[in-house]
Amino acid sequence: MIVLLAVAMGVSLGLVLQPTVPLDLQPYLPIAVVAALDALFGGVRAWLEAIFDDRVFVISFVGNVLVASLIVYVGDKLGVGGQLSTSIVVVLGIRIFSNAAAIRRRVFRA
Amino acid sequence: MTDPGTETGTGSLRRRLVRALLARPGRAQLGVAALCGLLAFALVTQVRTAASSGTFASARTDDLVSILADLSGRADRLRSQVADLQRNAALLSNGTTRDAAALAQARARAQTLGILTGTLAARGPGIVLMIEDPQLKIHSDALLNAIEELRDAGAEAMQVAGTGGVVRVVTSTAVGDQGSRVTVDGVALTAPLRLVAIGDPRTLATALGIPGGVVDTVDAAPGAHAIVTTSPAVSVTALRALAAPRYASPAPAPTP
Known part of the structure; x- marks a missing residue:
């Protein structure tokens, strides 16, 4: 319940405040969002498998975001930021797909 | 979203979901909720940024x-x-x-x-020379004289008319006699003759009227009479077919 409330609040905050992303953060935000989505799908899967744990979710969420941002940062310093962010999106996309597949199997038994 | 029930049966999924939604928010749930809210906020922000800032604002340097x-x-x-x-x-x-x-x-x-x-009809200021000759005393020399005088005076187009036809006078025109009649380019013309010339009317009239000139000569013949009329607009309407030269061909331009 409180999670749904928080999501609604986040969406409305984003719509109402209309924040502009600082220029330094612009390359990292989309990657961070994708990493967080991955963590979210992992959490849903864990919950469906009844092995969900708050601590694990929080740590994986924050860790995912940090590691993804760090990789992009390092890539930017090395001059391969574009390629590295593409690779992160690909990897996280594959993980999201496999998690979604697990969730689907769990929910629809198919 | 802590779930006390550890049953994994999918049949109880709905029950678990309801229970999770109705569960009292604990401290652990707060963290999860905060993260999910943050994710939603970032997602909306990023979507808005990507939608509003066009293609280049978010693009990388390379x-x-x-x-x-x-x-x-x-x-x-x-x-x-x-x-x-x-x-x-x-x-x-x-x-x-x-x-x-x-x-x-x-x-x-x-x-x-x-x-x-002589392939085009012409029109302009000029003169008309009427030669009345009821006794047919005028011959080709008088007509040729008149034509030559008019040419000298700068006539640009001429035609001769008589009872018998109208002939355009051009460079190749030949004047001759056939019995007591005058022929122009083979056409026999009988007086009265009417010679039309386009040019400066005053010059042409003067050329014909000089003492001992065409008018005097014609007037000297018995019964003949010549009248010159100037006009601001006379027409030379007789045409002439243009024959292609059979022998002459254009010579190449001399190289200087």
Whole structure:
């Protein structure tokens, strides 16, 4: 319940405040969002498998975001930021797909 | 979302979901909720940024560089294309003006030549010379004299009319006698003769009226009479077919 409330609040905050992303953060935000989505799908899967744990979710969420941002940062310093962010999106996309597949199997038994 | 029930049966999924939604928020749930809210906030922000800032604001430096290189290459190609097309346009417009000028020149030349060779009717100021000769005493020499005088005086187009026909007088016109009648280019003409010439009327009239000239000669013949009338507009309407030369052909222009 409180999670749904928080999501609604986040969406409305984003719509109402209309924040502009600082220029330094612009390359990292989309990657961070994708990493967080991955963590979210992992959490849903864990919950469906009844092995969900708050601590694990929080740590994986924050860790995912940090590691993804760090990789992009390092890539930017090395001059391969574009390629590295593409690779992160690909990897996280594959993980999201496999998690979604697990969730689907769990929910629809198919 | 802590779930006390550890049953994994999918049948109880709905029950678990309801229980999770109704569960009292604990401290652990707060963290999860905060993260999910943060995710939603970031997602909305990023979607808005990506939608509003166009393609380039979020692009990376090396991407921008390659895009810039692409664009400048394309601009170069387009610029050279523009130059080519402009050159073509200039060429074509030059060509058309030159063609138009040449066409106008050729047309004017054709008209001049048509009047000179007798293929075109002509009109302009000039004189009419009437020769009345009921006793048929006038012969070709008098008519030839009149034609020569008019030519000398600058007549540009002439025709001779008599009972028997109308003949355009051109460069190749021959005047002769056939019995007591005058022939012009083989056409026998009987008096009264009517000679029409286009040119400066005053000069032409003077040329015919000099003492001992055409008018005097004609008047001297018994019964004959010549009258010169100047007019601001006379017409030379007799035409002449142009025969292509059988033997003469244009000589190449002499090289200086």
